[in-house]
Amino acid sequence: MNTISHCQLIGTGTAGLCFVIALVNKVKQAQEPKKLKYQALLDSLIAIEGNHQPGGVLGNYQINANTDADEIVSCLLDDTPFSNLRDYYLQQPEVHQPLITLPKVGKLMLEPIANIITSLLGDNLLLDTEVTRVEISKNECKSYGSHDQLLVSSQKMVLCCGGKEELLKDLLPWRQKTVFTGPFLQTKDASLLPHQQGSILIVGSSHSSFSAAWRLLNDPVLSLYAKGRDIIMLQRNPLVKLRCTPEFAHQNQLPFDDIDDVCPVSGLVYRNAGLRKDAKALYIQIKKGIEKRVRLEPMAAISDAKHLLDNAALIIQCTGFRANLPKITLNGVTQKVRQRSNFGELSDIKSGAAIPNLFGFGLGIQIIPEGDYRGENSFNGSSDGVLPYPNAVAPVIIDQLIQD
Ligand SMILES: Cc1cc2nc3c(=O)[nH]c(=O)nc-3n(C[C@H](O)[C@H](O)[C@H](O)COP(=O)(O)OP(=O)(O)OC[C@H]3O[C@@H](n4cnc5c(N)ncnc54)[C@H](O)[C@@H]3O)c2cc1C
Structure with a gap:
């Protein structure tokens, strides 16, 4: 395959799908002559996806969404290919409950959006095609x-390849019993976790860390494993x-x-920066002493916690994602x-x-949005x-892509 296009999008997880939704919105909302430019960008867009279907990882995390129903559909405008889907979603009573699982969001929103985008892009969506490098x-x-064959040549490129987690050097001696946030929150089978006696140690106190602790306490798949362990x-x-x-x-x-x-x-x-929903509720319960099974342990450096690491049966590293970028040469x-x-x-x-x-966004790429989505001044994540x-x-x- 060697196709020429104005712009190529690499990766069609949440970020890549959101890119296409935003472009469809621009086409709908803009006036001529910009409308034509957005339409031309949409018509010539080529999306490349390594998996056999678009959608990415969000729907695989076995936890509740930290986002409300109206936030999830906030980008889906009237009279676009997505509006019926939005209305159907909002009619489901369960989405208005305070908590909805991410797999459910995946089924009700992410998968149908991916299907619409698959038919919208048609032959311009290349599935099962991993980009190994860009020039x-x-x-x-x-x-x-993967065979170093040229896939697509374009004027512009947007990378939405998701994120990866790398083992912290300080955790190397304990790597056999360490898992990362992503795989841990996707686990559906506790028998895959190390079964010796010992505590469960979560490294980091991010939203993901509290989500991991919440899962250990509340998800029937893991609560038996966690029972009796610190x-x-x-x-x-x-x-x-x-x-x-x-x-x-x-x-x-x-304090704030x-x-x-x-x-x-x-x-x-x-x-923008704060814990939400389950993670937030759990922190408050720990702080008030209502939830005693989870203990927060201050540390200046991981080396300070050697005895805790030695005594742990399972270590969950929740210290953030780096963008998963192909090799790039300029x-x-x-x-x-x-x-x-x-x-x-x-x-x-x-x-x-x-x-x-060259542009990029998604898990691991830090962008602080402008305007109404900027949030608090102190936000720097x-x-x-x-x-x-x-x-x-x-x-x-x-808007930068349509500039000549
Ligand atoms: C534990 C956890 C819980 C979260 N909960 C929420 C939540 O409740 N609400 C919310 O809004 N956000 C949540 N987030 C954030 C959200 O999950 C991520 O921001 C989002 O899913 C990331 O989407 P992405 O498209 O960047 O990555 P991914 O979903 O990983 O998608 C990347 C895509 O790119 C493809 N790809 C990667 N490399 C290549 C390549 N070289 N060639 C071709 N294709 C490639 C992959 O196959 C994949 O389809 C959560 C994140 C985490 C970690």
């Missing part, structure tokens, strides 16, 4: 497949942030800065790509210079998920 030159972006969370940052109202924060003695930590749009404290020179940007542009770490015509991707991140990238 960028001044006016051309080329993707290559669950210890190693906490480097003493401040656990919660997404909540200022009143809730005051009532629960949660009145100016920097409150979102001017929503009025919520730590709108004019023949390999680029070490900076995984943080303002507008989705990717740059070389060494020179700091943006790599021309990545914006993951179904709310900012199609509403704030992808639209900014699309």
